[in-house]
Amino acid sequence: MNLDFLSEFIREQYQTNDFIPLHAPSFKGNEKKYLEETIESTFVSSVGAFVDQFEKKIEDFTGTAKAVATVNGTAALHAALYMAGVRNNDLVITQALTFVATCNALIHMGAEPIFCDVSSESLGLCPKAVEEYLSENAGIDSAGCxxxxxxxxxKAVIPMHTFGHPVELDELLxxxxxxGLALVEDAAESLGSFYKGRHTGTFGDFSALSFNGNKIITTGGGGMLLCRKERDGEKAKHITTTAKVPHPYEFFHDEPGFNYRLPNLNAALGCAQMESLCDFLLMKRALAEEYKNFFAGSEYEFVTEPGYAKSNYWLNAVICPDTEHRDQLLKVSNHAGVMTRPIWxxxxxxxxxxxxxxGDLINSEFLESRVVSLPSSPPNKDSSGKSYG
Incomplete structure (x- = not known):
């Protein structure tokens, strides 16, 4: 394949000769209006109507019992692990092929990761690899694993839905x-992704979303802790708000807590972005189809959603024939002003x-040496008359 054709193809999708980023935010709805409303209200910090509205919108879209807004995705994951019972000196199984935030959340609480391999189908944590590691290296007694x-x-298992593609959740459960392990989903990249018709982040007792500037919707910085049980969500909201007991004027905190609440200003942005989410998802799936057709019959394998899932295609990616081809793709595209990136x-x-x-990381090492992420911002194409779900 002539890699110059790839850059030309990507420019056709975005209809621009300017620099094309990997994933840029899109603000074409009520973002400015809601931000102005927030500023006028003076409730720009962690108390305000938009925080509650944003949490409710995420609950309705994902089907989770309770959503708790946080300052970023790492904070959401940290709180999720804490709620799941992970503590200092514990071990948690996760994937080596992930963004560093997955592991940073563990380090913040004094726990450490055990790395298992990913599936070649989902690019996320492989249930067979987890079972194999546990069978060889773990035991169960009266206190657990x-x-x-x-x-x-x-204490727990953290799968990360890589690039928005859901892992094999039934098997991991x-x-x-x-x-006897808790399942905590790192769903940072998978808002709008469904596993067998059910939204990711709703299978574990606790899960985390991210709304960083490069995610499918953004609050500038922000995250969301998803709780499968409403009572757990109330507890999570309490501890992420410094565990302050409500009182007209007294300051009383009944346990150690986190100052992790999302500011109302950011939540206002999130509410506006949620109004465009279904359009974003339709545009991104259309873009993925264009990429799939472009690479068909070539030596590059486009990464498609697993057969059991409907992915948000947060980041489109290809698997190159080898490391040399990967490096050449990165060099040619970035030189042409089209941002591409290797996987982590x-x-x-x-x-x-x-x-x-x-454990054995054969698939992880293979993908690390060959995967390239491609520009994946939603192209500004009409999706009227279509629905997502």
Missing amino acids: FHKQTGRRI NVCSKW QLMHRLPMFSNAFR
């Missing part, structure tokens, strides 16, 4: 049930996680 080599407790370096290659326990 433990790591044989160290005696430390294994079965593994978690067998070993595996977490155990980073200095702070180099000594982490890990």
Whole structure:
């Protein structure tokens, strides 16, 4: 394939000769209106009507029992792990092929990751790899699952829905049930993705979304903790608001808490973005289809949604024939002003996680050396008359 044709093809999708970013936010709705309303109200911090509205919009869209807005996705994941019972010195199974925030949330609470391989179909945590690691390295006693080599407790499993493609959730839930582990979904990239008709982030007791500037909708910075049970959501909202007990004037906090609440200013942006979410999803799926057709019959394999899922296609990606082809694609496209990026370096290659326990990472290493992410902002194309769901 002539890689210059790829850059030309991408420019055709966006109808511009300007620099094309990997994923840019789109503000074409009520963003400015709602922000002005917030400023005029003076409620720009963590108390305000838009915070409650944004949480309700996410609850309605995802089907979760309770959504709790946070300052960013890492804070949401940190709170989710805390609510799931993860504590200092615990071990948590996750994937090595992920963005560093997944593991940073563990370090913040004094826990450590165990890295298992990903599935070649979903690019996310592989249930078979998790089961294999546990069978060889873990046991169960009256206190739960433990790591044989160290005696430390294994408390949870964190799959990350890579690029928005849902992992095999039923199979992971079965593994978690067998070993007595909590499932905490890192759904940061998967707002608008469905596993067998059910939204991601609603399978684990606790999950986390991200609304960073490069996500499918943005609040500038922000996240959301999803809770499968309403009573857990009330507890989560309490602890993320410094665990302050409501009172007309007294300051009383009944347990250690986090100052993680999302400001009303950011929530206003989120409410406006939610009004455009279904259009964004339709445009992104149309773009993915264009990419799929472009790469058909070439030596590059376009990454498609698993057969059991409906993906938001947050980031479109291709698997190159080898590392040399990957590097050439990156060089040619970026030189042409079209941003492309390799997938993340595996977490155990980073200095702070180099000594982490890990299983066989064959698929992770293969993908690390070959995957390239492509521009994935929603093209400004008409989606009228269509629906998403």
